[in-house]
Amino acid sequence: MALNPTDLFDIRSMLSEEERMIQDSVARFVDEKVIPIIGDCFDQGRFPKELIPEIAAMGLLGSSLPEKYGCAGLNAVSYGLICQELERGDSGIRSFVSVQSSLCMYPIYAYGTEEQRLKYLPGMAKGEIIGCFGLTEPQGGSDPANMKTNAKKDGDDWVINGAKMWITNGNVANIAIVWAQTDEGIQGFIVPTDTPGFTAQEVHKKMSLRASVTSALFFDNVRVSDAQRLPNVKGLKGPLGCLTQARYGITWGPIGAAISSYTTALEYSKTRILFNKPIASTQAVQLKLADMARRITLAQLLSLQLGRLKDAGTMQPAQVSMAKWNNCRIALDISREARDILGGAGITTEYPPIRHALNLESVITYEGTETVHQLVIGREVTGINAF
Ligand code: TGC
Ligand code: FAD
DSSP, X not given: OOOBTTBTTOGGGGSOHHHHHHHHHXXXXXXXXXXXXXXXXXXXXXXXXXXXXXXXHTTOTTTTSOGGGTOOOOOHHHHHHHHHHHHHHXXXXXXXHHIIIIIIIHHHHHHSOHHHHHHHHHHHHTTSSOEEEEOOOTTOTTOTTSOOOEEEEETTXXXXXXXXXXXXXXXXXXXXXXXXXXXXXXXXXXXXXXXXXXXXXXXXXXXSOTTSOXXXXXXXXXXXXXXXXXXXXXXXXXXXHHHHXXXXXXXXXXXXXXXXXXXXXXXXXXXXXXXXXXXXXXXXXXXXXXXXXXXXXXXXXXXXXXXXXXXXXXXXXXXXXXXXXXXHHHHHHHXXXXXXXXXXXXXXXXXXXXXXXXXXXXXXXXXXXXXXXXXXXXXXXXXXXXX
């Protein structure tokens, strides 16, 4: 029996029936609603906000959080499959869901009070309250310990001053999860974006993640009450704990972009006739396609095992670093190689590989650059901190 070219090891058979059903329904949504419009959105530099209600109705926002808060209560592997399918459409759509779920809903759930959870999570699951996550600052995202944004206690309130850079959803958000230095270390605040002194300025001229909103945030004496502070965590481990959740999803997402690029190159190579034969019949092109299939299979196995560890409660941040590094790297390389197989046709957004390759330049940079994750693994295996 012929093997499935996009699943040579029948990894799908390792999924539960529920996980397969979730993957199929998100895949249908991506095929019917995302892929037909996303090339134009990318060209126009437009985030398709109109998709939010359907994304929410499918239970994709905060999908791993409990049903008590209006969420779907799915397992980690299901969240991963959601990310993979969404990013098969576009990294920008997956980014939107990652930020809302892992970087905004998760900290409210993990570090917030029950009152904060009940106030925000149901509306966020419905897509009625959109969040953004402000950790990175202009002076250097890799080293968030060097944070300049600060929050000072003033009576029962906190007054926040500073700036954040490269913030996904910044200009579409209703609330910002803002990390700031305080006298007791780094703390997180839920800042409504209509609070006086808060401004968001969209980043233009991007060549990457053009179907996603990226912004700079400015805080000029932004006053919030103590009820807006996330009381259950202090220190860098607060934001880093959110990053572990988001990075986990990001290990899966790029697999989707890689599958899209690989299948596009595979189909194209079977019909592109040069020197009187399809280019798929040449050894050079077959080597490239075989190597893409190999790398996608390995990435899938890595993320699936990571998901099983996460569901078992034993996943370690360094394991997430290795999978994020590997899967972003293989996806970026595969998208570039797929672009090459398409020749000149590969340079326009008529075909997805160049869009994926450009997007993946961000994905390999955000949530910890490739170098940062390599150094996390270096620290793990040597026991020596190179940062
Ligand atoms: P370090 O001394 O290693 O750790 C400080 C404290 O944090 C704990 N910790 C973690 N906890 C949970 N998850 C992790 N991944 C953790 N890593 C560390 C650690 O145990 C310690 O706790 P404690 O109790 O001892 O205080 O910190 P360091 O200053 O040496 O930093 C290490 C380094 C470089 C790895 C870290 O700073 C880092 O990861 N830098 C990269 C920053 C980054 O990834 N920024 C991402 C911003 S958000 C974003 O990009 C969103 S894009 C979203 C989208 O559109 O999809
Ligand atoms: P820098 O930290 O200045 O790094 C510059 C270079 O130095 C990199 O090549 C890096 O690998 C290298 N480097 C760093 N440390 C070392 C070292 N010790 N040894 C050797 N080389 C090193 N942030 C948020 O908080 N929220 C968001 O929603 C968000 N969304 C984003 C969306 C997009 C599209 C992008 C591009 C970024 C987003 N970010 C967000 C920011 C992102 O996390 C940072 O860009 C990233 O962490 C890197 O920080 P930096 O850009 O300041 O680069």
